[in-house]
Amino acid sequence: MxxxxxxxxxxxxxxxxxxxxxxxxxxxxxxxxxxxxxxxxxxxxxxxxxxxxxxxxxxxxxxxxxxxxxxQQVFGNRIYVRGLVEVTNYCKNNCYYCGIRRENHRVERYRLTKEEILECCKEGYQLGFRTFVLQGGEDGYYTDDRLCDVIRDLRSKYPDCAITLSFGEWEKESYQRFFDAGANRYLLRHETADEEHYSVLHPREQELAKRKECLQNLKDIGFQVGAGFMVGSPGQTLAHLAKDLMYLQELQPHMVGIGPFLSHGDTPFAKEPNGSLEQTVFLLAILRLMNPRILLPATTALATLSQSGRERGILAGANVIMPNLSPMAVRKKYLLYDNKACTGTEAAQGMEDLRRQMQAIGYEVVTDRGDYPES
Ligand code: SF4
Structure with missing residues (x-):
């Protein structure tokens, strides 16, 4: 000790x-x-x-x-919603903690077509969503040409919406193309700001330096950028967490996604203990004080860990929730960890439940884009 x-x-x-x-x-x-x-x-x-x-x-x-x-001073009691579309669960990477890693051969792989993605967003738009988050593994099928095609269509159909991407690491030129096609935001968790710890969580071919370079490139291009880390991941110490906070203090991202580490049975970390609710909400509150304007999701992982996880996150300073708009048929295939919450409710019903949950703790789900307040 x-x-x-x-x-x-x-x-x-x-x-x-x-x-x-x-x-x-x-x-x-x-x-x-x-x-x-x-x-x-x-x-x-x-x-x-x-x-x-x-x-x-x-x-x-x-x-x-x-x-x-x-x-409350910056956002009042407003909670922003982002409609999440899980585009593909193919991934060329092999992160040790992830249920859709390359070497998990038990996953039934899928990828949505452009038409399916547009259909999800159409449904989301009708439900009031004004931010779409397209998320996926690093899937060779989804080249920058194909992604740009989807982004351009979404941009022309929904000029009033924010388009957020989360497709991992790319060269700066590709990020620039996504931005020029109409994407506004990019989520790329750094996972841990410590080199040695990064190598505990990832195979050799993945490097923290590359991840940080991507985040800097995204910022330089003009994206609203989201970084973040897992809480309680294998080998993590309090010193690592302090380093994560320092890294975020320097990077000054517009969003920070943190959630408890949750193990997945078909990964090398199957037997590792889950992260804790207490530590996650404590860190959420610290992040809110570090930057009162930050967009801070109460993540699905938090809701998976505890029935009251989402509410506890909001009451610790979070102000964003990301309901799932993916087609019901694929939701159970996009499992980064076991027992994921929100895989069984239709989007409309899910929104109603969320509104009620938030109302019960004094907050209101709003439908505007919820951009990062610049001042
Ligand atoms: S965490 Fe992301 S990059 Fe790593 S294996 Fe999973 S989907 Fe791929």
């Missing part, structure tokens, strides 16, 4: 207040805060389980109250 610096409750609160005022901490301070909340500290030795839990609960509450204050 690593030796942690002694820290008092009041000091942890001071760090949260500093983050709220300055929107940044040093890496050492992020680590201290995470250690106080999640580590085994020397000062806990003479405390009962109950006392420790009470302190941690108090810390969470202080953090969540401040995160909600900033969420």
């Amino acid at each position: 690593p030796t942690y610096k002694r820290m008092k409750f009041e000091q942890a609160i001071q760090l949260i207040e500093k983050l709220e005022q300055q929107h940044r901490l040093t890496e050492a301070e992020y680590l201290q805060l995470l250690q106080y909340r999640f580590g085994t500290l020397p000062e806990w030795d003479d405390k009962s389980e109950e006392e420790i839990e009470t302190k941690r609960h108090q810390l969470d509450e202080q953090l969540f109250v401040l995160a909600r204050k900033h969420q």
